[in-house]
């Protein structure tokens with residue numbers, strides 16, 4: 294899939310008030326902004342035009358824009374995030390997406406976070422997690438099925454979101470932690486399995502033939518180098534402290 298645009302949101306000063314399960318400490322705001330700017334440069338280097346939104350007061354996780362929408366070539370599905378504290382993030386994302394796509398919304402009782410959705414061409418892998426429930430998955434599946442797409446669900450028993458652990462690194466190739474590697478829903482894909490000690494590196498981004506991976510995971514880097522694509526490493530330490538990473542910081546379409 295070729296992408297032309299990305300939407301991101303600059304982190305706000307309340308960054309450290311977001312939801313986290315990590316015990317890595319408090320994120321440093323200045324450092325987070327440096328890492329965010331490096332991330333935007335990497336997206337631009339992949340040929341994307343960027344829309345960068347201002348911080349959203351009162352929503353310390355709002356820069357993790359990936360969770361607020363699922364953007365396909367045909368439609369933008371605006372989510373109903375599973376965490377109550379994040380539900381108010383979606384209105385401004387819907388406004389930002391309207392110039393690009395028709396939008397529909399996931400309705401309660403359905404909940405869905407974009408971090409649980411992996412598009413493999415026209416097939417959608419939908420993680421069922423603490424944030425995404427079966428009703429939300431069904432609504433997304435029905436929305437994309439209208440455009441000829443197919444979908445399947447997979448339980449997320451490890452990590453926050455499905456894409457915390459599994460991402461596309463080729464049209465038919467997944468980078469995955471061992472937790473998901475043998476699940477039958479993924480059986481049709483070639484799988485590159487990362488070592489458990491490098492699980493965070495599962496959150497790697499493929500954009501227009503380039504791979505962007507978190508810095509500091511040498512085993513995973515060696516495995517990805519065999520794919521022969523340009524590889525960019527970015528420091529995501531401050532976002533990791535808030536359970537975030539590379540995929541969550543943008544919507545790409």
Ligand code: CIR
Nearest residue numbers: 312354357408535536537541
């Ligand atoms: C949250 O718990 O919602 C945020 N602190 C982190 C969200 C990360 N999003 C993602 O992986 N797609």
